[in-house]
Amino acid sequence: MKTILLLLLFALFSLSLFSDVNLIAENFSGYPTLPSGWTKTGPTTTNWSSVGTNLAGGTTGELHFSYTPQGTGTYRLISPAFDTRKVHDMAVSFRYMLDDFTTSNNYTIGVQISGDLTNWTDLWSVTGSSDIAANYITVPFSFRLGKSETTYIAFYFTGNTYDMDNWYIDDISLFYVNTLGSGTWEADTYNPVGSVIVPDGYTLVLSPDVRINFSDSHALIVDGNLIVNGTLGHEVILIASTTSWEGIDIMTFDPANDSTLIDHAIIEQSTSSGLSTYYNKVRVSNTKFRNNRSISHGGGIDLHGSAIIENCNISACVSDYFGAAIQCTECSPVLRYNMIHENISGLDAGSSILGFNTCNVSNVYSNSIVDNYISTSSHAVLCASSNGDFTYNLIANNDGPGMCTLGGEIHIKHCDVINNADEGLDAYWPTYVESSIFWGNDGSEIVSATAYLYVHYSCIQGGISGIGGSGVTAGHYSNLVTGNPLFVNPTTGIGPMYHAQFSDWSLQCNSPCVDAGNPFVMYNPDGSIEDIGVFYRLLKPIITGAADVTPDQGHQIDLQWNRNDADVTFSANSFYSVWRLGTSRSGNDVLISNPAQISYGMQTVENNMYLRDGDRRWYYIEQIPAVNDPDYGLIVPTLRDSSSIGLNEEIFIVRYHNNLGVWASMPFAGFSVDNIPPDSAERLALAHTGTNRFNVSWLPVTEGHWEGNSYPETNQITYKIYAGDSPDFAISPANLLILTTNPSAVLNSQTADNKFYKIVTSDSE
Numbered sequence: 001m002k003t004i005l006l007l008l009l010f011a012l013f014s015l016s017l018f019s020d021v022n023l024i025a026e027n028f029s030g031y032p033t034l035p036s037g038w039t040k041t042g043p044t045t046t047n048w049s050s051v052g053t054n055l056a057g058g059t060t061g062e063l064h065f066s067y068t069p070q071g072t073g074t075y076r077l078i079s080p081a082f083d084t085r086k087v088h089d090m091a092v093s094f095r096y097m098l099d100d101f102t103t104s105n106n107y108t109i110g111v112q113i114s115g116d117l118t119n120w121t122d123l124w125s126v127t128g129s130s131d132i133a134a135n136y137i138t139v140p141f142s143f144r145l146g147k148s149e150t151t152y153i154a155f156y157f158t159g160n161t162y163d164m165d166n167w168y169i170d171d172i173s174l175f176y177v178n179t180l181g182s183g184t185w186e187a188d189t190y191n192p193v194g195s196v197i198v199p200d201g202y203t204l205v206l207s208p209d210v211r212i213n214f215s216d217s218h219a220l221i222v223d224g225n226l227i228v229n230g231t232l233g234h235e236v237i238l239i240a241s242t243t244s245w246e247g248i249d250i251m252t253f254d255p256a257n258d259s260t261l262i263d264h265a266i267i268e269q270s271t272s273s274g275l276s277t278y279y280n281k282v283r284v285s286n287t288k289f290r291n292n293r294s295i296s297h298g299g300g301i302d303l304h305g306s307a308i309i310e311n312c313n314i315s316a317c318v319s320d321y322f323g324a325a326i327q328c329t330e331c332s333p334v335l336r337y338n339m340i341h342e343n344i345s346g347l348d349a350g351s352s353i354l355g356f357n358t359c360n361v362s363n364v365y366s367n368s369i370v371d372n373y374i375s376t377s378s379h380a381v382l383c384a385s386s387n388g389d390f391t392y393n394l395i396a397n398n399d400g401p402g403m404c405t406l407g408g409e410i411h412i413k414h415c416d417v418i419n420n421a422d423e424g425l426d427a428y429w430p431t432y433v434e435s436s437i438f439w440g441n442d443g444s445e446i447v448s449a450t451a452y453l454y455v456h457y458s459c460i461q462g463g464i465s466g467i468g469g470s471g472v473t474a475g476h477y478s479n480l481v482t483g484n485p486l487f488v489n490p491t492t493g494i495g496p497m498y499h500a501q502f503s504d505w506s507l508q509c510n511s512p513c514v515d516a517g518n519p520f521v522m523y524n525p526d527g528s529i530e531d532i533g534v535f536y537r538l539l540k541p542i543i544t545g546a547a548d549v550t551p552d553q554g555h556q557i558d559l560q561w562n563r564n565d566a567d568v569t570f571s572a573n574s575f576y577s578v579w580r581l582g583t584s585r586s587g588n589d590v591l592i593s594n595p596a597q598i599s600y601g602m603q604t605v606e607n608n609m610y611l612r613d614g615d616r617r618w619y620y621i622e623q624i625p626a627v628n629d630p631d632y633g634l635i636v637p638t639l640r641d642s643s644s645i646g647l648n649e650e651i652f653i654v655r656y657h658n659n660l661g662v663w664a665s666m667p668f669a670g671f672s673v674d675n676i677p678p679d680s681a682e683r684l685a686l687a688h689t690g691t692n693r694f695n696v697s698w699l700p701v702t703e704g705h706w707e708g709n710s711y712p713e714t715n716q717i718t719y720k721i722y723a724g725d726s727p728d729f730a731i732s733p734a735n736l737l738i739l740t741t742n743p744s745a746v747l748n749s750q751t752a753d754n755k756f757y758k759i760v761t762s763d764s765e
Contacts, residue, residue, distance in 0.1 A: 020091075021193045023082040024153070024174035029061040037080030043071040047161060056095040057134035058170035065109075065157055065167040067101065072161070076154040078117070082174070084146025088197045089177040091140040092123060092153060098132035099166040105129035107159025109167055111139065115148030123153070128164055136171075143180050143199070181220070185210050187234075191241060198222045208234035208264075214245035219272070222250045222260060230264030232286070237266045246272040247292065250282055250305075262287055273298050274317065279305040286311050289325075293318040298327030298355070299343065308334040315339075320346030322355035322382070324372070332360040341371045341501050345378040345400075352382035353398070361410065362388035366534075369393065371496035374400025380420065383410050390415065392534050395424075397491055397500035402441060405431045412436055414517075416505055416534045419494045423447045427471065433458055435517040437485050437533040442494050444468040457518040459485050459532050479516075481532060486511040506535040509566050509660045514539065527666035538565040539663040541576060541654040544631075546670025551706040553714045553763075554641035554674030557650075560633045564656035564663060567626045574626035574658040575600045578636050579611070579618040581651040581667070589617075595655055595662040598623070618653060626656065638672040641715070647671045674763055676704040676711050681719060681743070681759040692751050696721065697744035701761050715763035721745055722758045729756060 026035055031050040040048050051064045063077065084090065092111055110125030124139045126132070155169055179192035182202040187209035195218040198204045202224040206212075208231045214220070220238065226248075230236040238248065247270030250260055262284040267274040274292035275284065282305070289300040289312065300317035301309060303326065314325040321327075324343040326335065335354075345351040353372045356364075361383060369380050380398040383390070385407035392414045395402045401422040403412070411432040416439075417424040424441035425433070430452035437459040438445035445460050446453070448471035459481040460466045467477065489504035507513055514537055517530035524530055526540035545560040559578060567574065577598055590609045592598065598609075598620060609620040621636050632654075640648040649669045656663045681698040689695050701717050703710045721737045722729075729735065737757075738745050747757075 020175035020177050022173055022175045023084070023087070023090075024079055024172060026172045027058060027061060027170060028063050029059065031061045034077075039078045040076070041078065042075030042157075043073040044069050044075075047071075047075055047157075048077045053168065054170070055134060055166075056097045056168040056170040057136065058095050062095075062168050062170035063155070063172075065155075065169075067161045067163075067165055070160070070162045072159065074156055074158045075161075076112075076156045078152050078154040079174075081150040081152055083149050084143070084151040084176075085149060085183075086180050086192070087146050087176045088143045088180040088199075089140070089194070090143060090146060090174070091138055091176070092172070092174045093136070093138040094172045095134065095136050095170045096132070097134040097168045098126070098128060099164070099168075100128055100131045101165045102163050107157065107161075107163045109157050110155075112154045112156055113141070113145050114152050114154070115146070115150060117152060120154065120156075121145055128159075134168075147180070147182075178218075181222075181226075182224075189213065191215075192218075194218050195246075196220045198224045198226055200224050203227060205229060206236045206265075208236065211237040211239070213239060213241035215241050216244055217246060219246035219270075220248045222248065226250070226260045226262070228262040228265045230286075232264060235264045235266050235288075238268075239266070240269040244269055244271040246270055248275045250275070250277040250280055266290070268292060273302040274300050276302040277305045277307055281306045283308040284310070284312060288312070289314045289317060291316045295320050297321065297329075298323035299325065301326045303328045303331055303333050305331055306333070307331070308336075309338060310334070310336045312338045313341075315342045316344075318344045318346070319351065321351050322357060324351070324353050325369075327352075327355045328357070328359045330358045332363065334363040336363070336366050338367045339501060340367060340369045342373070342496065344373045345375055350382065350384070351375060351378040352380065352404075353378075354381045356381075356383045356386040358384070359386045360388045361386055361390045364388075365391045365393065367393045368396075368501065370396045370398065370500040372398045372400075373496060374398055374421075379404040379426065382406065383408065386410065389413055394418075394500075394505060394534050395420065396503075396505070397494065397496055397498050399495050401426060401443075405429050414530075414532075414534055414536075417441065417445075418505070419491055419498070419500065421495045427453045427469075434521075435530060435532050437513065438466065439485055440494065448472050455480065457516065457532065459483075459513050459516075479518075481512050481516050483512040485513045485533065505533075507531060507533060507537055509537065509539060509658075511537075538562075539656070540564065541632075541656050541663070541665040543652065543654055543665050543668035546652060546668050548642075548671065548673045548675070549635060550673070550675050551711070552674075553676055553704065553711055554672050555638050555714060556635050557638055557652075557670045557672050558633060559636050559652055559654070559668075559670070560631065561654045561665060563626070563628075563630055563632060566658060566660075567628055567656065570628055571626070571658060573600050574656070575623050576626060576632060577623040577655045577657065578621045578634055579653050579655065580621055580636070580638075581653075582610070582617055582619045582639070584617065592620070595664070596657070598655075598657065600625070600657070626658070640672075641674045642671045674715055676706045678704045678713050678717055678761045678763050681761055684757070684759065686757070689746075692749055694747045694750055695744065696747055696757065696759075698759060700743040704763075713763060716741060718762050719743070719745075720760045720762070721747070722760065723747075723750075724756050724758070725752065725754065727756050729758075731758060731760065 111123045112120040114120045178194035179196045181196040181198040181204035184205040189211045200223045205227045260282045265287040268290040270292040273294045274289040299319035300314040324345045325340045379401045381403040387408040389411045396418040402417040402420040402424045404426040409430040415436040419440040423443040424438040425446045428449045433455040439461045445466040448469040450471040457479045463482040486508040491498035513532035515529040526538045542562040610617045649671045654665045684698045687695045
C-alpha cells in the first residue's frame with residue numbers, strides 16, 4: 001500500500017469558527033485563464049492551468065497541475081503579494097485531490113510562504129505514493145512567517161512529474177482571525193480584525209490620538225509589552241466599535257515583560273473588565289475607565305499581580321461581585337490619587353466598589369471612593385483576609401456602607417468615612433482606627449463584631465456612643481474628638497446625589513481635628529502635631545532659609561518662608577510678623593501677652609516688644625502683608641555678625657495672623673557675615689615729638705569697596721600698627737606695636753636708626 005507522510009503537524013478546524021478576514025479567496029471560476037497576479041515558476045510553466053472541472057470537490061473551475069510536459073525540479077504557482085504586517089492567527093484552507101501514477105514516493109506536493117520570493121517555508125506538504133480522494137484542509141501557521149508587506153504563498157510540486165498524474169486544487173482561502181500588535185501605531189483610527197495580540201518578545205506602542213475600535217467579544221491581549229503614550233487632550237482611546245469588547249488582558253508570566261505602561265488613555269465599554277492583569281507589573285496613570293463591566297470580577301480593573309494605578313478616574317463601572325471599580329486578588333497593589341465615583345456594585349453578598357482579597361493594602365492611599373451605588377450587602381471598600389495600613393483615603397456619600405474588614409488585620413489611618421447611607425465601618429476582624437474621621441453616616445459610625453477594635457485619636461460623631469456592636473470593649477478607645485470636624489465645604493446630605501467629589505473636605509482653621517492626631521507618631525510638614533483626617537492643614541509658615549545677605553556690611557539676613565495654607569484669598573488684616581530670639585536689653589522692653597496684640601501695620605518700638613515663651617523672649621522685628629504668594633522673604637537685622645570666634649547664629653520665627661488666629665513657624669537659625677573688608681588707611685603722617693617718641697596719624701576709614709562699589713562701614717573699625725626694619729617686613733604678632741580704634745597713635749621707645757610702619761584695618765566682625 002502507498003503511504004502518506006504529513007511533514008507539518010496542524011490542527012483541523014472549520015472556517016465557521018472564525019470572524020475571519022480573507023487575504024486570498026480564489027475558486028478559479030474564471031477558467032481557463034489563471035487569476036490575475038498569479039505567476040508560475042519551474043523547469044516548465046505549462047504544467048499549471050485553470051480547468052473547468054470540479055474533481056477537488058468544489059464548484060466547476062479549479063487549479064490543475066499535470067504530469068506533462070515531463071520534467072524534474074520544483075514547480076510553483078505563486079499568489080499575488082499581500083500584507084501581513086498586522087496579521088495574527090493566519091491559516092490557509094483549500095480543497096485538493098491527488099491522482100497518483102506509480103508506487104514511487106519520489107515527489108512532494110505542498111504549500112509554502114515567502115516574504116521575498118527567494119526564501120520559502122513549508123506550511124503543509126505530502127510525499128506522494130498513493131491517490132488522495134477529494135478533501136478539504138485548513139492549515140494554521142505562525143504570524144512569524146508573515147510580518148512582511150510583500151508576503152506570498154505558493155502551491156508547489158518537487159520531483160519528476162511522471163511520478164504522478166494530476167493534482168487538482170480549489171477554493172483557496174488565506175485568512176486571519178486576529179491582529180498582530182507590534183511596532184508603533186501612529187495617530188489614527190484603527191478597526192482591527194478580531195483581538196489585538198501582542199506576542200511574547202514584542203512591544204506595541206500606541207501614540208497620542210490613537211483610537212482603536214474593538215469588535216464584540218475581542219480584546220487587547222498582551223503577552224509582551226504595551227506602551228500607551230497618550231497625553232492630556234490627546235488620549236489613546238480603546239473602545240467598542242458597536243456595543244462592547246473584552247478589555248485589556250495583560251497575560252504574560254515572563255518577568256522580562258514587566259514593561260507595560262499606560263498613560264493618558266480612555267478605556268470604556270468592556271464587558272470583561274477594562275483592564276485585567278495576571279502576575280506581572282503594570283503601571284497605569286492619568287487614565288479614565290468608564291462604563292466597563294464584569295460579572296465575576298473587577299468591573300473597571302481586575303488585578304492579580306503587582307501594579308501601580310495612579311491619578312486615574314474610574315466611573316460608571318459595574319460588577320456583580322468584588323470590585324465594581326477595582327478588584328485586587330492575592331497581590332500588593334499601589335493605588336494612589338485615584339477618583340473612584342458613580343460605580344455600581346452588584347447584588348451578591350460580599351460585593352464592593354473597591355475590593356481586596358488576600359492583599360497587602362499598605363500602598364493604597366490618597367484615593368477618593370465617593371458617590372458610588374452599593375447594594376445592601378455590599379460596601380464601598382471591602383478588605384477580605386487582607387493586611388496593612390489603609391491611609392489617607394476618602395470614603396464619602398456612597399449609597400451603602402462605607403468599609404468592611406473581614407479577616408486579616410487592617411490599620412485605618414488618616415481616613416475620612418463620611419455621609420455614607422449605612423454604617424461607616426463594619427469591623428469583623430482585628431481593626432485599628434487612628435487619626436480618622438467617622439461622621440454623618442446613616443447608622444452607627446462604626447459597628448464592631450470583634451473584640452479587637454481599637455479607636456484612638458479620631459473624630460467620631462457621638463464619641464464612644466457612635467460605636468456599636470457586640471465587640472465593643474472598654475479601654476480600646478481614647479483621645480476621641482466629638483465636635484463637628486468643620487470641613488471647608490462639605491456636602492449637605494447623605495448619598496451620591498449630593499456629589500461628594502465636588503466638595504472640599506479639608507479642615508477649617510478652627511476645626512477641633514487640627515493638631516489633634518497622635519502626637520507620638522509623626523508630625524505635619526510644618527512641624528505641628530498631625531491633624532485628624534485625610535487633609536492636613538499647614539497653618540504654620542515654614543521657614544525655608546536664613547541666608548546671609550551678600551555683599552554687605554553684615555547685620556542682616558534674608559529670611560525666606562512658605563505661606564500658611566490659609567493664605568489663599570486676600571484679606572486686609574492678614575499678615576506675617578517676624579520675631580528674633582533674644583534676652584532682656586533694657587528697662588523699656590514691652591511685654592506682649594498675646595500674639596494677637598500685634599495688629600496689621602504696627603511698627604516696631606526700638607525692637608523692644610517681645611512675647612514670653614517659658615524663659616525665652618521673642619522680640620518683634622517687622623511685618624509684611626499676606627498677599628497669597630506661595631513664598632515670602634524679608635531682610636531682617638541681626639545683633640552680631642559671624643566672626644572667627646563663633647558663628648553667632650540667631651533664631652527666628654514667623655507668625656501668620658488672620659481674623660481666626662495666629663500660627664507660629666518652627667524656629668530657624670541663621671547667621672550674618674560682614675563680607676566687605678574696610679579700605680586701607682591713607683595719608684599716613686609721622687611726627688617726632690620727643691626722645692624715641694613719634695606721633696602717627698591717618699585718615700579715618702569709613703568705607704569698604706566691593707567690585708568697584710563703595711559701601712559705608714557699619715561695624716567698629718580697628719587699626720593694627722606693625723613695625724619692621726625693612727619696607728617688605730612680614731606682618732606677625734611679634735612685630736605688632738599697638739591696636740587702636742582711633743586714626744592716630746603715640747609710638748614710644750622707637751630707638752632704631754631706621755623703622756618702617758604698616759597699618760592694617762579691620763572691622764569688628
